[in-house]
Amino acid sequence: MDFTIILQAGIASGTVLLFATIGELFSERAGVLNLGVEGMMLIGAMSAFSTTIATGNPWLGVLVAMFFAGLISQIHAFIVITLQADQVVSGLSLTFLGAGISLVLGEGLSKAGTVSLLPSFSIPLLTLIPIIGKIFFTNQSVLVYVGYLLVPLAWYYINHTRPGLHLRAVGEYPSAADALGINVFRMRYFYVFIGGMLAGLAGATISLAVSPGWFSELTTGGQGWIAIGLVIFAQWDPIRAAFGAYAFGALRRLILDIQGPLVLFGFNNPFYYNPYLGFFLQMLPYLFTVIVLVIGSREAMRKRIGAPAALGNPYIRGERGK
Amino acid sequence: MTESTAVQKKRASFRIRIEPRLSEPPKWYPVAVSFGAIIVALILGGVLISFAGGDPIRSYQHIAKASFGDTGVLSDTIVKATPIILAALACSVAFRMKLWNIGAEGQFIMGAFGASAIVLAPVLPAGTSRWIFIPVMMVAGMAAGAIWGFIPGYLKAKFNVNEIISTLMLNYVAVAWVNFWIFGVWTEGGFQMSPKFPNEAWLPRLLEFAKTFPALRGLTTHLGLVIGIVAAIILWFIIFRSRWGYEIRLIGDNPHAAKYAGINITRNVIWVMMLSGALAGLGGMSEVSGVVHRLQTAPIAAGYGFTGIIVAWLAKLNPLVIIVASILFGALILAGREIQPSGVPKMIQGIILVCLIASDFLLRYRIVLDRGEE
Incomplete structure (x- = not known):
């Protein structure tokens, strides 16, 4: 087994989680927990794939996916920001809704065959760096490079710009932000929309780049939920989110690739000769998410850092306390 | 709640004012709101069905006929509702x-696994009396779900x-776990399913009494229906008539007050999650022993745990109302198998949940119409 090839594919697969995680991170930084990531990703994957079939243009597919997923995120925004309902239940219902709508509108798409995908290319010069060049900069989809740009941009935006400061204020102390003239409601709507668009982009990354096609609910296979777990592990920091997302991407690839070869480290590969052992490999990403959550939660307890203070609470003007 | 908020909208000659409810609404009001939400959801679902190229009215007629049309399908509806x-x-x-337990699905699957292990391991040999077999399977299912x-x-x-997140992740682990056993250990001829259970491990069905009552x-x-109803009644007593239920409700409504009242929240979190898992596990036992009669992933992991979330919310967490709401959703799932496109029941469930949550607003706020002022 060539580990650089596995890692190379792992980066591509981690890009899906990266977009979804950064999107959720923006939404949570503004104080809105959106558990609908899985549903928005399905909407994104379905609409990207079906637009590309209809028009032959994968770029248009990406745009439609981002728009449609952003649009559906506004249902959640309306319910929790304007109607002040419980964010947990509303986010769950968004997952149901997204899955249902994408199943209905995606009916028959699985037999649609091949479509033109987003281009992949290598970055000249950077490919020459030993190992790293091969893993990060050789023959990757254009969206992978978008991911590389997104991480530092998101970090800089949140920590070092004025709108980023407003974003943090809205998530930490909305009534103070309101007193300063920041429109808390509008900001929250906006960042939920950003989160939805990035989840849609994550879905499009699956159906147009990483594992092309539409396989109903199996298209995302719980990655939206892993992304929500990663936000907690990342402690709401984009750089840590990137490490987590790429590590999980590599793990997903490793699980697929480890079952292929006849010989593993000089031994007969047990996963090749006993395919049913593969089910234990399938558990790993989900078990790892739980382990990562335990680590993240313990660290947060020790360092006394935690979620944005207003996460999960509706902002009601004039109500005391918050 | 504070004094009336200043959410105002201008309309032609009258104004809509939204203000917080200060008094409890009458008892019929939440019920009416829930029904209204379901009707709005069905209309929205119809719009989406026609978008996808279907005929909404025929789809709904079909759902009604295929689930309540005669005693045969009504019985099938109840089987799905159980x-x-x-x-x-x-x-x-x-x-x-x-406590947001989204893992009823996984606990349900593990319950089915635990009950099946009694038959397949085998813990009890085939031929053991039904009177022993079924209670042991029930206990095993509840224990597996509770774990x-x-x-x-x-x-x-x-x-x-x-x-x-953790409950959801464990759902996927449960599916892989059961797949391992039915593929690697208890496989029937290389297929991903176990051999059929002996008759002693089947829950009694109505058709067995057809000789005396044609x-x-x-x-x-x-019998799973009876188990479900009994469980609902017991749970109602626990929640509304016991000290433990009072603690659970107090922690849910006001964790700070509960803490100052000396209630041990840590212990209650663990116990309630185990009770929740045991109930879901009992559901898995009832399904595997009452309907599927063998351990197999597809019919067991069919999303009952997720539908349970919506039904619990629709019933406003009242155990007795859950029985009625479950029958409605059983009908939806039963009829859904024949409707095209096949995602329709799932989509309608999603829309119903969205509308229910949005409608909660009407319980907390009043909408007042002021006429003639401008």
Whole structure:
């Protein structure tokens, strides 16, 4: 087994989680927990794939996916920001809704065959760096490079710009932000929309780049939920989110690739000769998410850092306390 | 609640004012709001069905006929409702404490696994009396589900791990776990399913009494319905008539007050998650022993745990209302198998949940019309 090839594919697969995680991170930084990531990703994957079939243009597919997923995120925004309902239940219902709508509108798409995908290319010069060049900069989809740009941009935006400061204020102390003239409601709507668009982009990354096609609910296979777990592990920091997302991407690839070869480290590969052992490999990403959550939660307890203070609470003007 | 908020909208000659409700609304009001939400959801669902190229009115007629048309399909509806009752009870008790157990699906699957292990391991040999077989399977199913609930409960209590994510992740683990056993150990001829259970491990069904009561011929309603109803009644007494239920409700409504009252929240988190898991596990036992009669992933992991979330919410977490709501959703799922496109039932469930949550607004706020002022 060539580990650089596995890692190379792992980066591509981690890009899906990266977009979804950064999107959720923006939404949570503004104080809105959106558990609908899985549903928005399905909407994104379905609409990207079906637009590309209809028009032959994968770029248009990406745009439609981002728009449609952003649009559906506004249902959640309306319910929790304007109607002040419980964010947990509303986010769950968004997952149901997204899955249902994408199943209905995606009916028959699985037999649609091949479509033109987003281009992949290598970055000249950077490919020459030993190992790293091969893993990060050789023959990757254009969206992978978008991911590389997104991480530092998101970090800089949140920590070092004025709108980023407003974003943090809205998530930490909305009534103070309101007193300063920041429109808390509008900001929250906006960042939920950003989160939805990035989840849609994550879905499009699956159906147009990483594992092309539409396989109903199996298209995302719980990655939206892993992304929500990663936000907690990342402690709401984009750089840590990137490490987590790429590590999980590599793990997903490793699980697929480890079952292929006849010989593993000089031994007969047990996963090749006993395919049913593969089910234990399938558990790993989900078990790892739980382990990562335990680590993240313990660290947060020790360092006394935690979620944005207003996460999960509706902002009601004039109500005391918050 | 504070004095009336200043949310105002200008309309032609009258104004709509939204203000917080200061007094409890009358008893019929929440029921009416829920019904209204369902009707709005069905209309929205119809719009989307026609978008996808279907005929909404015929789809709904079809749902009604295919689920309540005659005693045969009514019995099938009840069979579908049975696992939902238990899954929804499982969700309701956890939600009551604001513990978001999204893992009823996984606990349900593990319950089915635990009950099946009694037959397949085998713990009890084939030929053992039904009177022993079924209670042992029930206990095993509840225990397996409770273990699956204990894990996230313990992690929540000790390390403050978010139970939404951990319960959800354990759903996927449960599916892979069962797949391993039915593919690697208990396979029937290389297929991903176990051999069929002996008759002693089947829950009694109505059709068994067709010799004495011919009207029951072909009806597959099984004892699981009784188990579900009894469980609902017991849970109602626990929640509303016991000290433990009072603690659960107090923690859910006001965790700070509960803490100052000396209630041990850590211990309650773990116990409630185990109770929730045990109820879902009992649902899995009822499904595997009452309907499927063998361990197989597809019909067991069919999303009953997720439907349970919606039903629990629709029933406002009341165990007795859950029975009625489950039958409605059983009908939706039963009829959904024949509707094209096949995602329709899932989509309608999603829309109903969205509308229900949005309608909660009407319980907390009043909408007042002021005429003639401008």
